[in-house]
Amino acid sequence: MTAVQKRILINRIALVFSTLSAIIALGFLFWILGILVMKGMSALNWNIFIYEGAPPGYEDSGLKHALTGQLILVGLATSVGVPLGILAGTYLSEYGKNSKLAHAIRDISDIMMSAPSIVIGAFVYAIIVMPMGHFSAWAGAIALAIIMIPIILRTTDDMLQLVPGTLREAAFALGAPKYKVILSVVYRGAKAGILTGVLLGIARVAGETAPLLFTSFNDNFFTTDLNAAMPSLTVTMFNYATSPYEDWQQLGWAAAFILSMFILGLNVLGRLILLAGKGK
């Protein structure tokens, strides 16, 4: 075999291996996705949206409690996390810029983005659940908000920096004060990017289970009381899936399916908004 033939052979082998690994990886992932869709679709019916949790064996059991709880928790977390994240991102991009403080905040926030979410649950347990003496929706929402802030902060900072400086200067030249420039020029220019960041942030916290385990805990019944334990899709899914009852496991798969579709939908929507923004 000549040297050239040898190199071509090695090339073939390497490329086949890397294609194979891609096929194996995607195979596993589509296997999981396939099971999720099949199990989820077969467990899906109207009762899920009408009834709340019931003891195993009951016909009339559903996920109304968990769906509502999930929306409340994520909604609360969003209403706390999004404004704080956007304001903090605004500070970094518009005021802090390249100062030491701004860089320190960016670094710490980046680390926070990958920090274990269960630790944040433990933290919120110590500062809210322990003093209050009971689990609450507030605690869960705050844990989720803490996870959300760094994500929103990062995308806002990045997106505002993409707005050209000349736009700001033009607004300043017209005599606009800085806050006005930011609110009506910079924000407007970065609208699509910020919205995408918000959607991805919501998608990320909607799938979190660990920080909710001992903050909002769980409840098998419908509740809107923010001062009491509140069910969520993720924790319900965890409890139902680890239970020995077939019908609860079914509901667990239905919850998994609904939640995944919601999260994938948000991700796709975020991408589309970003694409549409770029197209302009």
Next chain:
Amino acid sequence: MIDKIFFNFTRFSALLILVIVAWIFVVLFNQSIEAMNTFGLDFITKDEWAPNLDKFGAYAAIFGSVASTFLAMLLAIPVAIGVAIFLSEIAHDKIKGFFGVSVELLAAIPSVIYGMWGLFYFVPILRDIFGGMGIGLLAAGIVLAIMILPFMAAVTRDAMNTTPDILKESAYALGGTQWDVIKDVIIPYAKAGIIGSLILALGRAIGETMAVTFVMGNVHHVPGSILDPTTSIPVTLANEFTEADSSLYFSSLFGLALTLLIMSFVVIAIAKFYFLRKARRA
């Protein structure tokens, strides 16, 4: 006037991040003082975890965290690099777009779903092959590897994509095969970025709770083989936090949380500040 108020609002929000992070460390530290005073270094070197005797040694949990993460990295790294090479160099443009987006979307699937799949579909397979319970270190490592794979592949691909086309073209012009270009141009060029991305994925894997809680077993023993059930820090926290009944028990759990936070903070900081910063500068 409004200018000042707006400025202060934004600055307050930005500083809040620093406050929260510092607060997390302080709270976890304060809560774990009791355990640290009672056990001292034994807390991380002993593996006897007996709530009924008020004895808490976190060694088994720490070992389980490190071992399951190590196993997951061992399995996921070669495959992730293969996928990244496939996505950045081999795949046709049309396939590239489709697979690239699917990999990114898969990274967004909640980890609890990987855990459920592991418990219902993967553990039975392991049980058939190896006997025993199926639940244990091996199952946790594999489920963790699959969970972390999309994220790892996506960031590794991004790192590889930073290689300038002109470098690759020069290598092709010299008669290099595709593999020559990958191993002699792309990998050396993007090395820091690739290593940083892999370590970042490691940082995520070590704190992952839900994917492994289902399949690890929560048994406080250093496992004799990779088929034995064991526990990890997040798994212990997830299973026992709501059951703790003594203040020492709680304090020990907070000690675990603090250990985990420090471990992942160090790993992520190394990835971000050493490798990824180097990659950006290059």
